[in-house]
Amino acid sequence: MTARDAEVIVVGGGPAGAATAFFLARAGLDVLVLDRAHFPRDKPCSEYLSPQASRILHELDVLEALERGPAAHLSGMRVVAPDGTSFEGTFGAVQGFRGFRSHGLAVRRPILDQRLLSRAREVGARVREGAQVRDVVRDNGRIAGVTVAIEERVTTLRAPLIVGADGLRSIVARRTGLGAHGRWPRRLALVTHFAGVSHEREIGEMHVFRGGYLGIAPVGGGLTNVALVVPAGRRDEIRGASAEFVERTIALHPAIAARLAGSGRASPVRAVGPFNWRARVACAPGVALVGDAADFFDPFTGEGMYAAMRGAELLTPYAWEAARATSLGTHLVALQAYDRCRRNEFAGKWAIERLIGAAVASPRLMNLAAASLARQPALAHTLVGVTGDFVPTSEVLSARYILRLLAGAIPRGNRKAPVDKPLAVAR
Numbered sequence: 013m014t015a016r017d018a019e020v021i022v023v024g025g026g027p028a029g030a031a032t033a034f035f036l037a038r039a040g041l042d043v044l045v046l047d048r049a050h051f052p053r054d055k056p057c058s059e060y061l062s063p064q065a066s067r068i069l070h071e072l073d074v075l076e077a078l079e080r081g082p083a084a085h086l087s088g089m090r091v092v093a094p095d096g097t098s099f100e101g102t103f104g105a106v107q108g109f110r111g112f113r114s115h116g117l118a119v120r121r122p123i124l125d126q127r128l129l130s131r132a133r134e135v136g137a138r139v140r141e142g143a144q145v146r147d148v149v150r151d152n153g154r155i156a157g158v159t160v161a162i163e164e165r166v167t168t169l170r171a172p173l174i175v176g177a178d179g180l181r182s183i184v185a186r187r188t189g190l191g192a193h194g195r196w197p198r199r200l201a202l203v204t205h206f207a208g209v210s211h212e213r214e215i216g217e218m219h220v221f222r223g224g225y226l227g228i229a230p231v232g233g234g235l236t237n238v239a240l241v242v243p244a245g246r247r248d249e250i251r252g253a254s255a256e257f258v259e260r261t262i263a264l265h266p267a268i269a270a271r272l273a274g275s276g277r278a279s280p281v282r283a284v285g286p287f288n289w290r291a292r293v294a295c296a297p298g299v300a301l302v303g304d305a306a307d308f309f310d311p312f313t314g315e316g317m318y319a320a321m322r323g324a325e326l327l328t329p330y331a332w333e334a335a336r337a338t339s340l341g342t343h344l345v346a347l348q349a350y351d352r353c354r355r356n357e358f359a360g361k362w363a364i365e366r367l368i369g370a371a372v373a374s375p376r377l378m379n380l381a382a383a384s385l386a387r388q389p390a391l392a393h394t395l396v397g398v399t400g401d402f403v404p405t406s407e408v409l410s411a412r413y414i415l416r417l418l419a420g421a422i423p424r425g426n427r428k429a430p431v432d433k434p435l436a437v438a439r
């Protein structure tokens with residue numbers, strides 16, 4: 013038998029990798045995490061965690077420390093459509109459903125990610141920072157290790173299971189042929205922080221305009237996260253001038269400019285994208301993918317980190333079986349079961365993500381949807397509860413919800429009955 017360096021090698025120590033390492037090390041496996049970065053490291057992100065992400069943070073035993081701050085507690089989301097119509101969904105106001113917390117948590121990524129990785133270390137995972145994985149190693153028709161550069165020295169590390177948790181355009185997914193660029197969403201993001209933005213209350217804001225959207229959310233410590241998302245076709249205008257591009261875009265939209273008036277940029281502008289990345293399947297012999305490496309969620313719904321950590325939770329029992337399997341057959345059965353489990357878990361989210369993506373890309377559709385949701389707060393709370401990960405997607409993908417949304421989009425004079433009745437949803 014070939015010598016091995018760990019039972020599981022996790023490539024990437026972000027939320028997906030750190031959570032995977034935590035759960036597997038806690039279950040008794042010998043886990044080695046490799047990340048090219050040195051922590052704390054920043055990551056372009058709107059830095060908001062859904063109410064249900066708090067359940068997993070609690071399981072990882074980091075929630076209470078993160079909540080003590082610096083952090084912000086977001087009561088819900090406010091969306092402003094291109095014509096200025098706005099609606100608001102409150103996490104604590106969804107009839108029949110309760111999240112683990114009644115608020116979302118906004119925390120700077122350097123704080124969050126370092127805390128998560130430290131927790132993985134505390135339960136026994138070994139973590140190697142400054143370790144850049146360059147390729148995968150094949151042996152007898154399966155992936156059996158990785159080639160990694162650590163302080164300029166290139167070496168091979170082996171394990172019965174490699175977990176690709178290395179984010180958007182994952183090297184593990186690319187080298188195993190699992191990942192591919194899709195047609196959608198071809199968008200870029202520019203993320204920065206402002207100081208001095210006033211917040212009457214802590215809430216996430218999404219301002220949608222023709223050709224993009226901009227998110228504004230407090231993240232504690234007097235800082236506000238500002239994330240601008242635009243079509244990837246604007247890449248040439250952004251290259252080398254990302255700060256100017258953000259400032260120009262804000263100035264072009266008076267409502268956004270007014271919202272940020274009197275504040276100033278407090279961190280560099282970081283660019284990321286395009287986001288059109290998705291793996292066909294999340295496993296191959298010797299490999300499983302988790303987090304953004306498996307599929308990227310559009311930042312609009314702020315679900316990426318929940319999906320990354322939830323994916324790690326789902327992977328744990330299957331990874332354990334795959335790492336300890338005594339035959340290739342049982343190893344594969346475990347990994348294929350993980351892939352099916354992911355699909356069951358996230359299929360509804362993918363559908364809703366596409367519907368929201370289509371609305372965001374069409375100002376007319378967005379205006380109509382916003383008008384309907386503004387007239388029917390119960391529908392807005394339900395939608396925001398779904399993006400908050402504690403209301404099942406079936407609540408929004410139901411004929412009843414869609415009909416009410418469509419009915420609400422018709423101007424009052426043309427409608428027969430008022431539709432602003434709360435949804436009678438039961439658990």
Ligand SMILES: Cc1cc2nc3c(=O)[nH]c(=O)nc-3n(C[C@H](O)[C@H](O)[C@H](O)COP(=O)(O)OP(=O)(O)OC[C@H]3O[C@@H](n4cnc5c(N)ncnc54)[C@H](O)[C@@H]3O)c2cc1C
Binds near residue numbers: 202305
């Ligand atoms: C603009 C924007 C806004 C967003 N806003 C939100 C939000 O508000 N809420 C939310 O939940 N999600 C949000 N997301 C999504 C969220 O950032 C991701 O879903 C989340 O970071 C995924 O975690 P991950 O661990 O899979 O990947 P990452 O956090 O990207 O971590 C991957 C890790 O792998 C390491 N790595 C990469 N390549 C290699 C290599 N070759 N060798 C070794 N290590 C490697 C990296 O250094 C990194 O530490 C947003 C994303 C964008 C772009």
